[in-house]
Amino acid sequence: MSSFLPRRRPEIAIDFGTANMRVLRRGDGLVFDEPSLCCVRGRHGMTSLLAAGSEAYAMVDRTPANLRIARPLCRGVLQDIDAAKRMLRYALAKSTGRRRWRAPAAIIGIPADATQAERSAMLTAGRDAGLGPVTLLTEPFAAAIGAGIVVDRPSGAMVVECGAGTTEVAIFSLGGPCGSGSVRIGGDTLNRALADRVHLRHKFLIGERSAEQLKLDYVSQREAGPAAPSDLPVSGRCLRTGMPKTISVAMHDLDLIVEKHVAQVVKVVRDVLARTAPDLSQDIHDAGIMLTGGGALVPLMRDIIAQGTGLKVVVADKPAHCVARGLESLLDA
Numbered sequence: 050m051s052s053f054l055p056r057r058r059p060e061i062a063i064d065f066g067t068a069n070m071r072v073l074r075r076g077d078g079l080v081f082d083e084p085s086l087c088c089v090r091g092r093h094g095m096t097s098l099l100a101a102g103s104e105a106y107a108m109v110d111r112t113p114a115n116l117r118i119a120r121p122l123c124r125g126v127l128q129d130i131d132a133a134k135r136m137l138r139y140a141l142a143k144s145t146g147r148r149r150w151r152a153p154a155a156i157i158g159i160p161a162d163a164t165q166a167e168r169s170a171m172l173t174a175g176r177d178a179g180l181g182p183v184t185l186l187t188e189p190f191a192a193a194i195g196a197g198i199v200v201d202r203p204s205g206a207m208v209v210e211c212g213a214g215t216t217e218v219a220i221f222s223l224g225g226p227c228g229s230g231s232v233r234i235g236g237d238t239l240n241r242a243l244a245d246r247v248h249l250r251h252k253f254l255i256g257e258r259s260a261e262q263l264k265l266d267y268v269s270q271r272e273a274g275p276a277a278p279s280d281l282p283v284s285g286r287c288l289r290t291g292m293p294k295t296i297s298v299a300m301h302d303l304d305l306i307v308e309k310h311v312a313q314v315v316k317v318v319r320d321v322l323a324r325t326a327p328d329l330s331q332d333i334h335d336a337g338i339m340l341t342g343g344g345a346l347v348p349l350m351r352d353i354i355a356q357g358t359g360l361k362v363v364v365a366d367k368p369a370h371c372v373a374r375g376l377e378s379l380l381d382a
């Protein structure tokens with residue numbers, strides 16, 4: 050594991066995701082797991098924090114003009130450094146409780162394709178939020194460890210980490226990456242595509258949280274099998290009348306959108322496989338592909354990747370927590 054050389058033994062691990070932030074403390078495990086967003090008051094550099102995490106999530110799409118929802122990350126990387134610092138400070142205060150720590154050394158997950166500027170921005174946010182030395186670790190690597198893959202064997206293992214903002218494909222052998230690819234789409238992109246479909250087909254506007262709920266309802270209906278109802282209710286505003294309303298959306302209509310979304314992931318998986326050395330390919334043929342990240346819970350993700358590659362596809366146990374679990378295991382390394 051040559052890429053992991055911390056200067057001080059880290060006390061905490063942070064999975065700073067586009068949708069969720071998870072903090073783990075050595076010896077205590079998961080101590081913080083909340084949405085990655087803040088609600089700020091004021092504009093143009095004169096802002097103050099009103100709420101963060103779960104409390105701020107309840108305010109999404111419901112803010113008056115003087116309040117704004119700020120998202121630290123977009124498509125897996127930092128887009129709002131002030132929001133990132135606030136989110137980190139909030140999570141640290143909640144995670145460390147009354148215990149007074151010296152600035153804790155930390156490991157933070159970051160997309161494998163993050164640019165140098167994106168990595169520096171994360172280090173700056175960490176330092177300004179009160180962290181000690183920060184080690185950045187790529188999320189697919191952490192996800193592979195968290196999914197139970199023994200990454201340091203001389204054998205190829207493929208992971209597809211399906212996050213909210215980014216989807217990363219990576220092959221590991223002997224503790225290092227042997228191939229990778231990514232596409233900056235994820236569960237958030239799928240939510241927007243579902244909302245756009247409802248807009249176009251029904252002339253009906255739904256908010257961000259309703260789109261997320263529509264996706265979760267769609268997933269549970271698909272898991273329930275053919276006996277499940279073929280329509281889903283969704284609430285929002287009718288564009289024809291301007292009135293609030295609840296309408297029914299056909300499941301098969303949503304299937305088309307999900308299939309289109311997953312096809313983009315399949316393309317990256319196939320591209321990475323096409324560039325892989327034959328012996329590693331053989332290993333992946335034998336072991337299959339491991340799906341991690343919250344987006345892996347979309348049943349069509351597993352089915353369409355399996356169809357598109359002809360390989361066995363396995364969804365990790367609690368896939369959304371794989372990066373966090375992988376980072377946590379490195380706290381004890």
Ligand SMILES: Nc1ncnc2c1ncn2[C@@H]1O[C@H](COP(=O)(O)OP(=O)(O)OP(=O)(O)O)[C@@H](O)[C@H]1O
Binds near residue numbers: 069125216264346368
């Ligand atoms: N049951 C489910 N079915 C479908 N999608 C789900 C389910 N549960 C969570 N998700 C989706 O998983 C995504 C969150 O996953 P995760 O926490 O792994 O992402 P993240 O780490 O915040 O994102 P990223 O790694 O891209 O920065 C969200 O888009 C959420 O809608």
